[in-house]
Amino acid sequence: MANMTPLAERLRYAIPQGLSLKIGVLLAVGALIAGPLLRILSETLAPQTIAAWSDVVLSPLSRNLLWVPLSNTLVLGIGVAGGCVLIGGFLAWLVVMTDVPFRRTIGLLATLPFMIPSFATALAWSSLFRNSRVGGQTGFLEALGLAVPDWLSWGMVPTFIVLTAHYYSLAFTVIAAALATVNSDLVEAAQMTGAKRGRIFAGIILPVALPAIVSGASLSFAGAVSNFAAPALLGLPVRMQTMATRLFGMIEIGQTARGYVIAILLIVVSAFFLWFGNKVISGRQSYATITGKGGRAKRFELGPVRLPLLAIGMTICALTTIVPVVVLIASSLAPSSSALFSNWTLHYWLGTSNPSIAHGQAGVLHNPFIVSATATTVSLGLVVAITGSILGLMVAFTLARYRTGLVSGVINQIAFLPLLVPGIAFGAAYIALFGAPIGPFPALYGTFTLLVIAGTAYLVPFSVQTGRAVIQQVSGDLEESARLTGAGFFRRLSAITMPLASRGLAAGAIIIFVKIMRDLSLVVLLFTPTTPVLSVLAYRYASEGFTQFANAITVVILVISIAATLLANRLQTKSQPWLKN
């Protein structure tokens, strides 16, 4: 034992600073993320499947299999990222920096859209804007006698709007957390020296918020390119395909190898775009501005535009949260999906089996799985929120402190990959890799452990991105001083980084929890019959055409998600200075 300390001491100085940390993190993300994806890659390289590459890239099929879906996907990704940053950033600024009334309400509403499944938002869109192209019942606007053109009912425009309405809350969450850390002394100093609002914004606020803006844009981009529900519902009637709908279709009709090739190309192309975007926007400098000190500045006084801005903010929130939620709830009560607001009944919630309704399906609260599914789902969400946050923090910390070098670059790229992989492909990769025993380790297929590992890996990008936006601003000076006085890595992490970065981490943990709560695509292949989760229950109902039951389960998921957010808000009220006056 006596020899250990000097040895450790020597090692500490012999190894270049941070290398062991970097290698450790690299191994972790390598095993969790790169491993399964390499496994998919190797499946496409087998002799009997290698032809899939030429089919996809270089054949008469390529145009519709790859190029057209790819360009649609990129247009959507870039457009949605821009839209989300504008809307999310605007709302974050309104809530955090200004004296607009009802800040707390706007702040809460702006975090909700992400919890509403994107198919519900898409459904809400079509119940308003649907035209007669697909026959059946037309939407609200056509019922009023307005002719809705195809481009507003189907295809790129509605998909773009629905995805922006869904993902802007990610950008909001991240940017709001960053804005709240703007050093008030700087703002106050600028105000006292007579700087105009625009100048304060461009000179102080924007630079501080930039890492968060990049994070928000990246998250929205990745969400948009891998989203399946919205383009499937709104794009198909005009034959608009994205990479995600193509991938799903290929797997669904048994052409798995081609599906995997599409997934790999989606990852490669998106990774390039994200890398390029990050480089252009944030490659120039780093921002370390908070030192854990400084009180709140006076809020910007909006003066005469106070009420108009309130109206704009509230309208955005109402359209993206209240309308979809109302449609969702209504469709869990209405017997006919074509008349959402008539003949409401609680049968789909409470009713006992009645042979004349829905083939005798009893209400969801009679489903024997509802209790166990809820328990499994919530515990999975909690466990993954914790494991994910820890892993995310390690990665974010490593990247923030050692931002240059090959290893950091590789970690950065790998940590972002899962976002680009549609969940079903990630689930398939996990089964391929961990389904069979590896050496001394037993097969994990069908275990809760596998779900936790897969969920943790799949959601790393969220915790890393949100954590990083805050962590980058924890001054390196504090950390440096602690290191010089002999504090070890974990001590520094727990005494300095964690407390200062807690808000960003909490935000990340909520996002992870919510994402796991409602995520279907990842778990659909991983769970075994005896341990269902809520989203799988909802999917089972929906796939059998029992829409009302599916929506009722979705409402349950929504209620749990909102409760989680409210609880988290309450727990961290103390650390939410932007909501105080």
Place this chain on the structure above:
Amino acid sequence: MTLKQVLLSTAAAGLLAMPAVAQDLDAMSAQELLPLAQEEGTVTVYSFTSRIAAVEAAFEARYPGIDLVGYDASSTEQIARLRAESAAGIASADVVYISDAPVVLSELLETGLIEAYVPPRMSDLLPKEFKSPLLAQRLSTKVLMYNEEANPDGAPVDNLWDLTRDEWSGRVVMVDPLQRGDYLDLMVEFVLRSEEMAAAYEAEFGVPVTLDPGVEKAGIQFITDLFANDIVLVSSTDDVNAAIGSMGQSNPPVGFTSYSDRRDNEDEGWALQVANDVTPSNGIIFPALLALAADAGHPAAARLAIDFLMGDDSETGGDGFAPFYVAGDYATRTDIVSHPDAVPLKDFSAWRIVPAATAEIRQDVADTILILQ
């Protein structure tokens, strides 16, 4: 002999007897299987339809002491699961109840993940095609349907080639065949039946069909013309049903969907009706298959469950078959009569798919459609 020794020797004898038992199980009647199944105590059924929940209740009422665990998963998911479980060495499923026959034969039967089983009492009650290579329990459909409220005098279409005329431009709806296997099978059938399609063309337009450059068969020409005529693709059969069936439409589209969805007309406010008098056919009819999972953990209970799902000897198949005795689903058993509200099977004009033939050209047809989109 101590109790322990008795137990051990019994267990050893049981092990020795295992292979013989497994072979015998196939020949046993339900009465003979019952005590063995009760010893096993449980049976897990992977099912592509949620109606397994109703079967579960009926099965447990008939055979108390045996717990039927129904697990509802799409055919694609079942295949992925069975593969993963086999790789992990887990035998979770006992019975597989699955559609998508063309894929099932190559992905599951040929790879040994499932095994065929026909209950002995069925041997005289099923035509050969429904016993081999796998047991078929019933037949489902993807056929041309129309809105009967807007067309009180019957179907507005009497020939498939009608759908390529201008008046049906943008007014034919179906699920994207590159997202759902059964719709791809429908497209494949048009190609397999190219001769009939060519004859139907001549009947409709009075001249022989002319094929575009690069198009080799009348069936492919039909698919090409259908896409050129702006066919509307949606993502689920319920979207098709709502598009065609919703009441109060002045000029509703027609489209391909499941005949049995007509049973939801009242609940959903639809007016779906099947177009049966269509030249050369109104679509496809295909089997729902029952098989044993390889290495089923509960072999006797698995066979008993399959036996139960095939229905009893009454005219409508009794409790086991009740969830499937609806208009638009057809029993494969010759002694179960067609549902009174449905077109009788012998008069139904849909083509019966031959899974092996479908599997052969499935990918080529998918590629053709991919280019058309």
